[in-house]
Amino acid sequence: MNITDIRTIVVGNPWKNWVLVIVETSDGITGLGEATGGLQTMPNKEAVEEIKHLAIGKNPLEITNLVDELYKSLFLKITPAISAIEVACWDILGQHLNVPIYQLLGGKVREKVRVYANGWYSGERSPENYAKKAKSLVDKGYTALKFDPFGAEFMRLNKESELFINKIIQSVRDQVGSNVELMIEGHKRFNSTEAIKISHWLKNYDVTWFEDPIDNDDIDSLIHVAKKSPVRIIAGEGFNKHKDFTRFVSSNSTDIVNPEVMRIGGITGAIKVAAICSSFDVDLAFHNAESPLKTMTNLQLCGAIENIYIQECFDDFNEDWINELFPNYQKVENGYLSIPDKPGLGIKINEEVAKSHPYNKSNFLRMFKPGWENRKGASSSEQGQ
Known part of the structure; x- marks a missing residue:
């Protein structure tokens, strides 16, 4: 078997264009991956286009060799483009062997994973609206909610x-x-002094964690904030080197991190990060602010990795047409996602639906602008500001 083509499809989700990657093979098996990146939509798409010639003709079942070549070709850099191709190859391998990916990672360690809702707090930014929406989610069975109140x-x-x-x-x-459980999202917006100050009054509300209070790139400051905070500080979605996780978790300043699979080398990279964290008794809560394809990718990992605390999920708050785009993705039931048992990732894409929702340059969040939490994308006038 060899790779015959790698295609990208950009789907115009209103608040973040999704970059979906399709790897085709000589055996007729097609694998899926995702390289979504907010305002990095077209750069991420073109990054896949630029490196795909290095993968075409190669055996998709020899994942380690393929990823190693791509990694070295980019001067030892892990990118969403590499991760998307890597995940698609795992999807192909699972379908080729007629087993879910988690079976290839040592087998299933759980039947389902608890999820926390994110993306639910749209509409009026008022205490009453937040409370009403939160109550509706608890009534549906959710036991954990994350939100950015800032x-x-x-x-x-x-x-x-x-x-x-x-x-x-x-x-x-x-x-x-x-x-x-309540998780508070900081979106990296504060300086260290302010983050520590906020963490002290967050303690009054028994929050599970304060996520990304400061820029992830400054790990020393992140460790400082975490050690001064009376509530758990988590980070990791911005880390793109495995040694970043080693530095953070070896400092004994947290016991949960939230890696982004697309930034750490796909499924293989996630397994490596899980092992690093496990050696320091740290759990994972994979970041997941992309399409249902990414949810299904994370579910394979949640099925195989023991040190999982919880899984993030936006899918209940997507546009209705996304159910047609991904007709067979796993849905949240009573606050949990079941680990899928179909071969590979267990998800397919309807390309005709994708074509009817193309890339739109306005489909991104204007973070730190009033109303960004409505997740309706930026207007043309806003882009000119």
């Missing part, structure tokens, strides 16, 4: 904003009760 704030909070944000979090906690 709106357009950046770097520091004034006293008025701090009081309002406290009201939002308090209203959610009051509505869902003490048995539901």
Whole structure:
């Protein structure tokens, strides 16, 4: 078997264009991967186009050799393009052997994984709206919710904003009760001093974690914040080197990280990161702010990796047409996702539906602008600001 072509499809999801990668083979088996990256849509698409000639003609079942060649060709850099091709090759291998990918990673360690909802807090930015939406999710069976209560704030909070944000979090906690986990998203927006200050009042709401309070690139400062914070600080989605995880978890400043599979080398890279974290008794909560294809990728890992704490999921809040784009993806039931048992990733894409929702340059979030949490993309006028 050899790779005959690698194609990219950009799907115009309203708040983030999805870059989907299709690897075709001489045996007729097709594998899927994802190289989505927010404002990196066209760069990520072209990155796949630029390296695909290095993979065409190669055996997709020899994943390690193929990825090693791509990695070295990019001067020892892991990219979403490489990760997408890598995942697609695992999909091909699973289909070729007629087994799910997790079976090739040592077998299933769980039947289902608990998920936390993200992307649910659209609409009016008020304590009442947040509380109402949170309650509706708990009624559906969710036991964990993540949200960014900070709106357009950046770097520091004034006293008025701090009081309002406290009201939002308090209203959610009051509505869902003490048995539901709350995760607070920082989106890397604060400086270290402000992050530590915020962490002290977040403790009042029994939050499970404060995610990405500062820039991930400064791991020393991240460790400093984590050690000064009375609540758990998690990070990892921005790490693109395995040694970044080693530095963070070996500091004993956290016990959960959230790797992004596309940034760490796909499935093989995720297994390596899981092993690093396991050696320091640290759990994983894979980042997952892309398409249902990415959810299905993460589920294969959740099926095979023991040190999984929880899995992020946006899928309940997608546009209705996405159910037609991915007609057989796994749905959340009572706060859990079952580990799929179909060969490979266990998901297919309807390319006709994809064509009807093409790339749109406005499909991205204007983070730290008022109303970004509505996830409707940026308007043309905003792009000119």
